[in-house]
Amino acid sequence: MAATVTSTATTGKTWDGGNEPMGASYGKMMMWFFIVSDALTFSGFLAAYGFSRFKFIGTWPIADEVFTHFPFLHGKEAPMYYVALMTFILIFSSVTMVLAVDAGHKLQKTKVAIYMLLTIIGGFIFLGSQAWEWKNFIKGEFGAIESKGGSVLQFVDATTGKRVALADFAAHLPTERVNKLSSNGIWFESAPALPTYSVEEVAEGLKAHQNVVIRTEDITKDKKKTVLSREESLKKIDDFALVVEGANLQHNEYGHKLFADFFFFITGFHGFHVFSGVVINILIFLNVLAGTYEKRRSYEMVEKVGLYWHFVDLVWVFVFTFFYLV
Amino acid sequence: MAHTHESNTKRIWFVFGLLSVITIVEVILGIAKPDALYMHDLFRLNLLNWIFIILTIVKAYYIMWAFMHLEGEKGSLRWSIVSPLVFLIIYLVFILLVEGNYIFDVFHQGYYKWIF
Numbered sequence: 063m064a065a066t067v068t069s070t071a072t073t074g075k076t077w078d079g080g081n082e083p084m085g086a087s088y089g090k091m092m093m094w095f096f097i098v099s100d101a102l103t104f105s106g107f108l109a110a111y112g113f114s115r116f117k118f119i120g121t122w123p124i125a126d127e128v129f130t131h132f133p134f135l136h137g138k139e140a141p142m143y144y145v146a147l148m149t150f151i152l153i154f155s156s157v158t159m160v161l162a163v164d165a166g167h168k169l170q171k172t173k174v175a176i177y178m179l180l181t182i183i184g185g186f187i188f189l190g191s192q193a194w195e196w197k198n199f200i201k202g203e204f205g206a207i208e209s210k211g212g213s214v215l216q217f218v219d220a221t222t223g224k225r226v227a228l229a230d231f232a233a234h235l236p237t238e239r240v241n242k243l244s245s246n247g248i249w250f251e252s253a254p255a256l257p258t259y260s261v262e263e264v265a266e267g268l269k270a271h272q273n274v275v276i277r278t279e280d281i282t283k284d285k286k287k288t289v290l291s292r293e294e295s296l297k298k299i300d301d302f303a304l305v306v307e308g309a310n311l312q313h314n315e316y317g318h319k320l321f322a323d324f325f326f327f328i329t330g331f332h333g334f335h336v337f338s339g340v341v342i343n344i345l346i347f348l349n350v351l352a353g354t355y356e357k358r359r360s361y362e363m364v365e366k367v368g369l370y371w372h373f374v375d376l377v378w379v380f381v382f383t384f385f386y387l388v
Numbered sequence: 389m390a391h392t393h394e395s396n397t398k399r400i401w402f403v404f405g406l407l408s409v410i411t412i413v414e415v416i417l418g419i420a421k422p423d424a425l426y427m428h429d430l431f432r433l434n435l436l437n438w439i440f441i442i443l444t445i446v447k448a449y450y451i452m453w454a455f456m457h458l459e460g461e462k463g464s465l466r467w468s469i470v471s472p473l474v475f476l477i478i479y480l481v482f483i484l485l486v487e488g489n490y491i492f493d494v495f496h497q498g499y500y501k502w503i504f
Contacts, residue, residue: 083464084461084462084464084465084468085461085462085464085465086461086462086465091465094465094469095469097469098469098472098473101473102472102473102476102477105473105476105477105480105481106480109477109480109481109484109485110484112481112484112485112488113484113485113487113488114488115488116484116485116488116489116491116492117488117491117492117495118492119488119489119492120492120496126418126419141419142415142418142419143415143419146411146412146415149411150408150411153404153407153408153411154404156451156455157400157401157404157455159455160396160400160454160455161397161400163457164396164397164400285426285427365457368455368456369456372451372452372455372456373456375451375455376448376451376452379444379447379448379451380444380448383414383440383441383444386418387414387418387437387440388437388440388441
């Protein structure tokens with residue numbers, strides 16, 4: 063057999079074996095092809111998001127009205143700033159990763175270790191930030207009412223046009239309703255948690271506060287949400303079905319159910335990739351410290367792991383654009 | 389690894405600066421939403437969104453070419469990565485957005501309101 067095995071070294075033809083036809087090592091090429099497949103997966107998700115959004119383009123939530131939180135600035139509306147900060151953190155961690163790869167080419171072990179450590183810290187900060195975004199998204203801010211048709215009705219101040227929270231105007235009606243837990247339930251079953259206000263309390267509050275009007279999901283020609291007049295708002299009370307506070311996979315106070323679903327799904331998938339990237343980075347970082355690549359006289363592993371990290375950054379750039387900007 | 393050992397740090401910091409500037413521009417435009425861009429359409433997409441998408445592709449190009457070092461790789465590897473992505477993504481996005489638009493029109497003009 064050995065007598066008939068050929069290789070590029072002997073025949074001179076590119077594809078005869080023992081050669082790197084595309085100029086990259088096996089490991090690097092395979093990492094690239096994995097990245098292509100994962101990029102197509104995310105493209106599928108984002109395309110699905112685009113499809114759903116276009117189906118309901120007339121009523122889709124406006125991103126800068128939803129993502130307005132900034133750490134330590136409680137109550138202040140800061141649209142987009144936090145997500146911009148997250149983008150910077152990820153870009154910066156990409157830079158430290160590239161610097162680690164660059165130091166690896168020069169076989170500078172300590173520099174590689176320092177830059178990888180910075181990349182890992184950046185990754186953890188991003189994950190923490192994303193968790194904070196989720197927390198705020200799930201908790202909600204103003205609260206809303208879901209109508210019988212399934213659309214979300216929000217409340218604004220008629221004079222200023224600013225959003226009004228349910229807490230600001232809902233009436234307090236004495237009720238004997240008790241949330242059933244399995245200890246005092248009908249058949250040892252827990253009921254789902256009750257919202258803070260009942261539909262009646264919100265309706266009474268709306269009637270009592272003359273300045274509060276309803277804002278529907280419909281987007282006008284001015285690309286703003288439709289605000290109803292006081293008479294139309296009072297007529298809408300017949301349509302109230304349930305109180306929605308925050309967001310979960312069934313209801314959300316921001317608008318269409320799919321908005322929250324896609325937010326959780328896509329940012330969750332991306333966050334999972336960031337998490338796995340951080341774990342892999344930690345493993346390679348430990349190997350760098352142990353001198354594995356020094357012994358090998360090649361830091362190509364750092365480069366391969368760097369490719370995955372940049373891919374994660376790349377996906378975020380697109381998610382940021384299509385969820386928050388566009 | 390057959391690689392030149394000349395330091396790429398200058399290019400890395402240049403690209404970082406460029407990506408940061410582009411991001412800042414995107415965020416400022418996203419918050420301000422100037423009417424001249426937001427309210428005017430080109431091929432049924434408003435100009436502001438065109439800018440966002442183009443800037444995002446520019447960012448993607450720099451991340452792939454400079455950070456992922458595709459600029460130093462062989463052309464065949466570059467094409468084997470870029471062409472499937474470009475072709476498949478554009479195809480999928482085109483089909484889905486046209487379809488989504490059609491369904492929106494059906495909901496608005498027809499008598500279906502929910503399942504379609």
